[in-house]
Amino acid sequence: MTVIGWLQIILYCAIIVALTKPLGWYMTRVFNGERTFLSPVLRPIEAGIYWFSGVDEKREQHWVTYTIAMLLFHIGGFLIIYGVMRLQAVLPFNPAGQGAVAEDLSFNTAISFITNTNWQNYGGESTISYLVQMLGLTHQNFLSAATGIALAVALIRGFSRASMRTVGNFWVDVTRCTLYVLLPICVVYALFLVSQGMPQTLGDYVEATTLEGAKQSIAVGPVASQVAIKMLGTNGGGFFNANAAHPFENPTALSNFIQMISIFSLGAALTNVFGRMVGNQRQGWAILAVMGVLFVAGVSVTYWAEANGTSTLQALGLTGGNMEGKEVRFGIVASSLFAVITTAASCGAVNAMHDSFTALGGMIPLINMQLGEIIVGGVGAGLYGMLLFVVLAIFVAGLMVGRTPEYVGKKIEAREVKMAMLAILVLPLMYLGWTAVGVVYPAAVASMANAGPHGFTEVLYAFTSATGNNGSAFAGLTGNTLFYNLTLASAMFVGRFFMIIPAMAIAGSLAAKKSIPPSAGTFPTTGGLFVGLVVGVILIIGGLTFFPALALGPIVEHLAMNAGQVF
Secondary structure: OOHHHHHHHHHHHHHHHHHHHHHHHHHHHHHOOOOOOOHHHHHHHHHHHHHHHOOOOOOOOEHHHHHHHHHHHHHHHHHHHHHHHHOHHHOOOOOOOOOOOOHHHHHHHHHHHHOOOOOOOOOHHHHOOHHHHHHHHHHHHHHHHHHHHHHHHHHHHHHHOOOOOEOOOHHHHHHHHHHHHHHHHHHHHHHHHHHOOOOEOOOOOEEEEOOOOOEEEEOOOEHHHHHHHHHHOOOOOOOOOOHHHOOOOOOOHHHHHHHHHHHHHHHHHHHHHHHHHOOOHHHHHHHHHHHHHHHHHHHHHHHHHHHHOOHHHHHOOOOOOOOOOEOOOOHHHHHHHHHHHHHHOOOOOOOEOHHHOOHHHHHHHHHHHHOOOOOOOOOOHHHHHHHHHHHHHHHHHHHHHOOOOEEOOEEOOHHHHHHHHHHHHHHHHHHHHHHHHHOOOHHHHOOEOOOHHHHHHHHHHHHHHHHOOOOOOOOOEOOOOHHHHHHHHHHHHHHHHHHHHHHHHHHHHHHHOOOOOOOOOOOOOOOHHHHHHHHHHHHHHHHHHOHHHHHHHHHHHHHHHOOOOOO
């Protein structure tokens, strides 16, 4: 580890904190329907969308109606992606002549992109045409990200409103998020990426002559436009198979740093939106502090593990840390930081191969995902996931002082606690259950490239990534099989929607309650005690449900590698 390395980490954290308040202010105005500097241009477009689609923007929805609208919206998205992938061979903008994508792979990919997971059992440049990249994948990157933010805002309204039956209008929230937040930023962002050397073209693949005189086809395409929303919307799906390690998806150290900032920016800003909407910005800063504690701890462990390498590498004379699977243009610190960021958020983009990390370095991404990706998390999903843990922490605090727990003026009762636990426990049910099947079912075992603890971790990582709607892969696992296409799709679906529905039930329940003024017995939720309590509850629940399975692969592998064995 070096001083320069730590300065990069500190600079990154400082920029995220600096962006939180202005972005939070802007997003609050957007979702409250207030005028912004973009309103003169975008308001007529917004009104036209409502007129064309028959939406009354002043009519709000009950939480059940809001949730049903969201589910119907995703059914439409699934059909579009599945349809264009199956019809790819006869559709335009297909310069490489890609054929129709297989049924099970199309199904897996469609579920993947509507759930904001972007798990990819294929190589983009060798499987997907330009049209499918744009119409199927990039368009869904916008809409799935907008959905996550809209759902978080609906839950925030549950905390901020009193004696109301509605939590907003799904169609209005998604429209405003896409028009006023995602699209404007991505236009500027994509232009910056092009300036760094990222392709943005509908032209044919480039034919090049190598030094040996052989012909090579170099894949290009509308890359910058997809990468911009892939990062900002914490989607993570790569245009190329190598994702952000590919020089056309991440050309420079500057593009790498800006991509890392964009992954966290909106998720962090939503904590400020929460504080503003409940009338106390310190509440939002407290939630961000919880996220920050867990994030810094994860970065520290990963950076230390990768910078020190293993005794096996040192015995071979390979000092200076573990550079296997990492790009030289990024180095250890930027690769370690990126790995923690992308798994703390539900992004899934990678600029290094996590399969090549040290055992402990690879364990931190697993921890981030198995906690539900609440450390900033996916846009929207991270906040409502964190608020579920806050509900449980407040409940624990109430038990300790012997009174009904309260949070931002709302009583936390049995219904909210049950819904929070249901949403949290469904995650280990998916990834532990499917991992148990995957390591004994012969067809699944045949996909494993490694035996022992490392092979176990590859399978566990895959189902954890899918359930957490992350999408990154540990590598070493052949995922494009009928078994993995179907089981990973089921994990992605359950991990997304079986967490959303209980969260929306909490939103509706809280919105209907009266607001309670604070009293002398109210537990303070803006200070260090509250931050420590929430961190403790997250780690305790993780210790009871996630960590036993988590530790089996990476820790055993770490001990073995430092004993001179290589997997």
